[in-house]
Structure formats: structure tokens, C-alpha cells
Amino acid sequence: MIEQIIVNGILASLIYILMALGFTLIFGIMRIVNFAHGEFYMIGAMVMLMLFGSMGLPYFLAVLLAGLLGGLLGVVAERLLFRPLVGDELAGMIMSLAIGIILQSAILLTFGPAEQSVTRPFSGTWHLFSAAVPWDRTVVAICALLILVIFYLFMKYARLGLAMQAVAQDPETASLVGIEPGTVYASAFGLACLMAGLAGALMAPVYTVGPYMGELPMLKAFVVVILGGLGSLPGAVLGGLLIGLSESVVTTLFSSTIALIVSFVLVLMIVVVRPTGLLGRGAR
Amino acid sequence: MTDVLLKLHDVTRRFGGLTAVAGVSTDINKSEIFGIIGPNGAGKTTLFNVIAGYFPPSSGKVVFDETDISGQSSDRIARRGIGRTFQAVTVFQDHTARENLRRAAMVTRRYNPLVYFSSRNAGDESEVLQKMAQFTGLEPVLDNRAGSLSYGQQKMLGIGMALMGRPRLLLMDEPAAGLHTSEKKEAAQLIRRLRDELGITIVLVEHDMPLVMSVCDRILVLNRGTPLALGNPAQIKADQTVIDAYLGEEYDFA
């Protein structure tokens, strides 16, 4: 029983971490709460539906393309819609809201409201102690881990990654040093949406796919990021693990709705007591 | 009835590992003009902010007219009759001087939301407003936009606004900051008039030595957060420890 709870928790955590990292990256660098983040997840899943489900492209290629498309969409959105609003936190938030509902409506109108299934690429389960681990979720987990490692290396060693951190810490000094904030904004937003798209694509075959599927992951990402600290990347990882595991426990003991309520009550408590979350820096 | 209006009991304020102010105790008497000075980083502003309610003291007490006000919020302290002015010009830039003063008068109304529901042109404060406008010399520019007034006039407006609440104690944060020499003399006169004509007790934090020496009855000198000396201007000027503390800074004690 306990092993199952832990396994379920960790499997969920990995996806939450992917979503949360992007969400917190956008806030850390652009001070925008991206209410559309779930929609980029959903778009990744819908693209997966088309490429892998309908057109039969190889699994990993489809996942990659879905992610890239999400990222591209993100870059376009940033350049055209968010860039003019830099600095106005509230307007940025509302703009993300608008983008979210536009994306959701567009998909709704194209594909209809019904949820669809994507054929599972892998089936069967294996056993870790007494816990049953489905193969498809295992593949998702491995891919997620891979993405996280690449993300970590990128942020730590790539010039663009370091530039992002610089802009997040101190945009004025960063521009003095020659870092062009515009490029960083676009890349960060694109990267975040790429990760959301990849997460959506990976999860597409696991459950069902539909225009509304992004709402729940968005809520979870939100909770994770508040817990970990808005703008903190390590916080997103820690928060993801904590929320994934605690949710698994509460869901098994009570219900998933109650788990969600607990998560939100946690959010309330954190914002009131320690808005910067577990690992966040002080608010600017 | 005691003559002491404000008592500081062993006031200490820490920020994390840094002790900004430690062990300040003093009595400030009614109708006194009391100065707080010290070299940079001495903790004057922190002490000022503790009294004004921006931070609670980490330990110690602030007692106003026999009521402990330590840790109360800045607006509550204002309603008790402690006004304050700001170092930088702080007025509502886009409104007329008259509107600025009128808004400041709201604190004198009994604290009842329904009273505020009445129209914006309530006449009850116009008498006080006229008086304060006269006192601060702002009468001619009452209907000008505050942002268009000169720096000195805006500072005056700030003082006028603080006065609209009819405070018994006025905290002044560097009243001479940014003023020309002639304006500083006017400021000194005004401070004396505040005490002489309006009976207000004044506590001021200041860097400008001539002003402090000419206007204050007593002066508290802080150095690195702790009290160094307390006395009248003559005593302070002659105090060697004070002179030593200021070594390396350019001050004309004359």
C-alpha cells in the first residue's frame, strides 16, 4: 500500500515539476502569472493526438514535435502579446487569462468538446516491491527525468540559461552587462511552454485528451509553485515532490477532491504567512 | 499631570542580525523642541520610524501621554495625535493644495464611516484649513496643483497636511532637506512658531547642524544605534565624545 502511494506520488510529481518549472520560470523572469500554462499543456496533448494518434508518427518524434510546437507558440505569444505589457504584473496576468481562453476556445471549436483517446504506446505493468507500475507511466517518468536533467544542465551551463537567471535576479544589471532582455523573455517563455507541451504530449496516451484537460495541471502547477516559491526553480522541484506525494496520500485516504482542497488551503496559508514559499527569495 | 508627552523606555530595534537602535531611553516634555542627531548610520531614522509606528520595537516601550503605543500601526498612531512629515516631498501631486489639506483633515472627524459618506464639500474643516493655509503661507497658492508648487512650498504643504490632524506631537523627518539657506531660516522660524503659537511638541531628526542648534531645546545624539549624549545645544556642542563621533564627517557646529 505505502509503496503504491509513494510510486503514484512520484509519478505525479514528475509531471507537476515539469509544469511548475515553466510556470515559475515565467514568473521569475517576467513577473507574469501565466494562467494559460495549462493550455500549452493541452496543446501539446492535442498535437500528440494528431501526430501520434492519427498520423501514426513514431512516439518519441511526436512528443518532441508537440513540445516544439508548444514552445514556438509560446515565443510568438510572448513577442506579440506579452512584450508590450512588461512591468505591469496585473495586465500580464489578465493577458495570460485571455490567451488561455483563446487557445481553449480555438481547440474547442476545432475538435469539439469531447474527450478522445490516444492509443497507448506501451502497456502492461511491472512491479517495484508491492507497487504496480504501469509501463506507459514509467516511460513518461523516464522522459520527464531526462527533460529535467537537460533543463538543469541548460540553466547551469548554457549562456542563455545563465542569462535567464541573471535577468530573473536583476534585469537592470543584466542589461548593463549586455544581456538583451527581449531575447531572454522570448526564450524563457518559449522554454516554459515547450516543457508544458512536452508534459502534455507525454501524458496524452495516459488519460484522455480534450480541450479542458489543461485546467487541472495548471491548478497543480500553481499550488506547487506557491509552495516552492514563485520564481524559484529548486522550489518548483521541492514543491512538486511534496505536493505529488501528499496528494497521493490524501487521495488514497479520502478523495482527489479533498486532496485538491487541502492543496489550496495550503496555498492560502503560505501566501498569508510566508508569501515567498519554501525556497523563494523575498518579493521585490 | 506630568509634563512628559513622549517616553522612550529602553527602545531597541533589530533587523535580523543587525541592531539598528539599542537601549534608547528618554523623556520628551510637552511643548519641547527635541532633536535627534548622529552621524550616518546612527539609527536616527530607525528610531524615528519606531516612534511613528512603521516598526514595532524589538524590545522596550514607546509611551505617548501615558499610553503604551509600542507596535501600533502608523495610522493608529496618527489618529492618537502624532503627526509626521516626510523627508522627501510627499503630497498628492495631481490635486490642488486645498484638496491635499482637505484630505488631511479627514482624520479629525470622528471615526465613523457614515460620516465619510457625505458629500465631498463638507464645510466643517474649512476654518481649520484657512488657518493652516495662513500659518504655512500657502494661501495664495491654495488652488494650484500641488505638483506645480516649488519644492519649498510642497514641503510647507506637507507640514500643513500634518497639522490638519491637530497633532499634539509632530515628528519631523529632516525638515531642512533640500532647502536653500534662506529657506532653512524660514523653516527654523516655522518650527518655533509651531511650538509657540500652536503648542505642538516637536521631535525632529536632522542632519543640518545650524538648524538643530538654533531651534532645539534639547538634543539626543546617537552613534551606531546607542545614545551618546543628551543635553541642550550648548552642552552638545561642547561634548568631546560627540565631536569625536563626528570626526571624519564635515559638520559645522557653529
Added chain:
Amino acid sequence: MRNRYLYLILVVLALVPWLLGNRYVFHVATMITIMIPMALSMNLMLKIGQLSIAQPAFMGIGAYGSALLAMRLGVPPVLALLAGALIATAIAVVVGPLFLRIKGVYFVLLTYAFGQIVNLVFQEWTTLFGGNNGLYGIPKFSIFGVRLTQSPHYYALGLLLLALFYALMRRIERSDIGAIFESLNENEMLSRSMGSDALGWRIGSFALSAFIAGVSGGVYAFYIGFLSPETFGFLMSVDLIVVNAIGGVASALGPVVGAILILPLPELLRDAREYQLLIYGVCLVVFLLFFRQGLVVFLQRKRRA
């Protein structure tokens, strides 16, 4: 002065349903009269410089509150309506001191989390609220023994409440309370140094906005006769934001105008209801990029120029 023409137009528009006599038109009109106070409720919070997306949750509390009081305890509808709204207000007063110390983005997130919790509770506590299947069988509204059974009655009720709340908002705007809000927004430190109890006024606004939302919720409950948690979710906040953004925040007239322009849209495009959100989204984008101050201020500026 210019506002008089606008008011005239609004009064004429208000009479349209009676001129057309169509039951569907009355329905749409009634829903608008329920939603405009919601928009005003959000506007009130915007006046103190905070975006609160808890308003739909308060509406839900008022709705379920009045419905349950009328259904389970036999409370007369007028009292139930009032009581439901007061429950919402009480909750606002309780969480207010906690929430309203926080500002900006974090405050929005707080109200977001609060709204989600309330919604989830409606969903999960099925014995009391009926859960996702909904709460059925809410009695019709009655005042002084007169039962309101048809849309036109509810429309009239809605109009009355709308007029009342609008008048209240305008009074607040014009009064010294409005001046205090402005002062707090412009320079909180200065206002507080003059004695303005910033937290107190914020809690007051929050409570009043919850009351208005609660009343709207109650009217909704009696009108529709059926409640489900979905109605009071995040999506309604989107509507309210769109209405306030387009109409403009500066004056209470803004959301009224915004609501009248925006809210009938999904009904006019009845066959393409899915387009509603898309249109809202696009409108929002356009307004954020070009008309950030909102229509009403934009129009007023144009006239001055």
C-alpha cells in the same frame, strides 16, 4: 453632463424587454441585471487597487445560502436572500483581515485559491449542496406574499437591485470614501500618516463587495431554481474581468456599460456559443494592448479633446 445621455440610453435599453415582450429576451435581460452587480462588486475591489477573483465564490455562498435557508428551514425568501448575502459578508469579514494585508499579484492568487476552495467544497459536500448534480427545487421568490413566477418579475427585481447598487457605488465614488480610496491608492504611506485606517477600509470594501455578490447569488438562486457549483467558478471571473477591463475601472458606469456591451454577445451568437469565450479573449487582448484604461474613460477623453 455627458453622462446624462448615457443614462438616457441605458434607461431606454432597460425598457426594451417590455417593448419586445419576448420571454427569451426577458431571460437574457434578467441575467444581465444579475451579472452587473457582480461586475460592480469586482469594480469596488478594483477601486482599492486590488483585483479580487473571489466574487463568484461569494455569489455562490449567497446563492446556496439563501436557497438552503428557504428550502430546508422555510425562511421567507426576502429574509433568506438577505441572510445568504450576510453569510457571504461574514465570511469576507473573517478572511478579510488575513487576505487584505497582502497586495498585488499575491492577493489575486489568494482570492483565486479561496474561490477554488469554496467551489470544491460545493462539489464535495454533496449532502448539503447537492454536489456536481446540483441543488434542485428552490422555491420561487416572494415579497409581501406576492410570488414572482415569471421572467419579467425577476427582471424588475433585478433592475431594482441593480439601480440600488449602482446608486450606492456612485455615492461612494463621489463621497469622501472615494477620496480616501484614491488617496490610499496614490500614496498609502501618506494617507496612513494622516490617519486613514488602510486595512479597515480594505476590509470594508471586501465585505461590501461580498454582500453585493451574495445578493446577486440569492436572486440567481430564486430565479433559476437550480444551482450547480460550475456556475460559480473561475470562468465567471473571466467574464467579470472582461466587463471591467472593457468598460473601464475608473467609474462605476464603466462595468455597467461594459456589461451591456459584452454580456448579451453569447446570446446574440446563440448558435455559436463556443465563440463566446473566443470573442471575450480577443476583446480582452485588444483592450489590454490598446485601450488599457477602458471604454468609458476612453470615450470621456475623446469628448474632452
